[in-house]
Amino acid sequence: MLDDIAKTGTDFDRDLAAANDPAALDQVRVRYFGRKAGAIPALFERLKEVPKEEKRSVGDALNKLRDRIKSTLDEKTAQVASQKQVGQRPLDVTLPARLPPLGHLHPITIVRRELEEIFLEMGYSLDPGPEVETDWYNFEALNFTPDHPARDMQDTFFLDVDQLLLRTHTSNVQIRSMERWKPPLRVLSCGRVYRRDEITMRKSPVFHQAEGFLVDRGIHIGHLRATLEQFIKRLFGADLAMRMRPSYFPFTEPSAEVDMSCVFCRGKGCNTCSFTGWMEILGSGMIHPQVLRNVGIDPDEWSGFAFGFGLDRAAMIKFDIPNIRTLFENDLRVLQQF
Numbered sequence: 258m259l260d261d262i263a264k265t266g267t268d269f270d271r272d273l274a275a276a277n278d279p280a281a282l283d284q285v286r287v288r289y290f291g292r293k294a295g296a297i298p299a300l301f302e303r304l305k306e307v308p309k310e311e312k313r314s315v316g317d318a319l320n321k322l323r324d325r326i327k328s329t330l331d332e333k334t335a336q337v338a339s340q341k342q343v344g345q346r347p348l349d350v351t352l353p354a355r356l357p358p359l360g361h362l363h364p365i366t367i368v369r370r371e372l373e374e375i376f377l378e379m380g381y382s383l384d385p386g387p388e389v390e391t392d393w394y395n396f397e398a399l400n401f402t403p404d405h406p407a408r409d410m411q412d413t414f415f416l417d418v419d420q421l422l423l424r425t426h427t428s429n430v431q432i433r434s435m436e437r438w439k440p441p442l443r444v445l446s447c448g449r450v451y452r453r454d455e456i457t458m459r460k461s462p463v464f465h466q467a468e469g470f471l472v473d474r475g476i477h478i479g480h481l482r483a484t485l486e487q488f489i490k491r492l493f494g495a496d497l498a499m500r501m502r503p504s505y506f507p508f509t510e511p512s513a514e515v516d517m518s519c520v521f522c523r524g525k526g527c528n529t530c531s532f533t534g535w536m537e538i539l540g541s542g543m544i545h546p547q548v549l550r551n552v553g554i555d556p557d558e559w560s561g562f563a564f565g566f567g568l569d570r571a572a573m574i575k576f577d578i579p580n581i582r583t584l585f586e587n588d589l590r591v592l593q594q595f
């Protein structure tokens with residue numbers, strides 16, 4: 258009987274070594290533990306025939322064998338199951354890791370960072386300024402007369418509290434920076450602005466602006482032109498021409514709209530530029546003396562220029578995105594291209 262127990266043990270070791278998939282392991286389990294013909298129950302059955310004085314030692318040996326077979330069989334079954342999970346191959350810990358997918362920069366972020374880099378090199382400081390603003394910083398100090406169309410309820414989001422509003426442009430940073438620091442000043446401000454507009458191909462009630470301004474002694478429109486020319490060429494291409502057209506803004510005098518050669522036809526004329534060869538790109542001008550006076554800067558000693566630039570429009574031009582909504586939908590298929 259003890260010999261049979263030992264032989265069952267060796268048989269099991271051989272059978273187990275040969276079984277390498279769940280089905281074969283099941284068969285081994287039936288062969289040793291099956292109710293009808295299992296080797297272990299059969300041995301327990303034969304315990305009855307063992308003489309009384311040997312019963313204890315034989316029983317012990319049999320119990321040990323049953324426990325060993327059960328635990329090694331369970332162990333191998335679990336091992337095979339986990340290998341199956343990794344494609345039925347043993348786990349290879351030397352394989353290179355699968356990296357988590359990396360995010361992409363949003364087109365507006367790309368343009369903003371390029372712009373910031375250009376102006377940081379020119380000695381400007383960055384100041385985003387607040388998005389919730391008072392009438393003074395958004396309008397009054399910037400020389401907007403009380404009946405100016407931009408103050409109309411149609412354009413501005415007014416808040417219920419403390420006569421606050423959502424800024425309609427980043428020009429509020431001009432006033433805040435000039436109040437806080439003494440000239441000379443060079444500041445670039447990029448951020449969100451809000452206007453009560455319908456959503457169309459080119460307009461959104463939330464959009465992004467960059468405002469740059471400089472105050473120093475002896476600043477004239479030539480400085481403005483040189484600054485704009487340098488940044489347009491760096492942002493859009495060195496071969497592009499630039500022109501200034503007279504315009505009107507309450508906080509600059511004189512004021513100018515700035516055009517650059519159409520980036521799509523390089524000035525030859527195409528559908529996008531209505532065959533003019535030019536695209537309107539920003540508004541600018543010399544800071545109005547009254548604006549300087551409003552923040553306690555003497556316009557006889559100091560002068561400056563300012564410009565405002567749409568980051569959404571710049572991203573649309575730079576990356577040939579026809580619809581502004583594309584910038585706000587955050588469709589991963591689009592964003593992954595940048």
Ligand SMILES: [Zn+2]
Nearest residue numbers: 519522527530
């Ligand atoms: Zn064109």
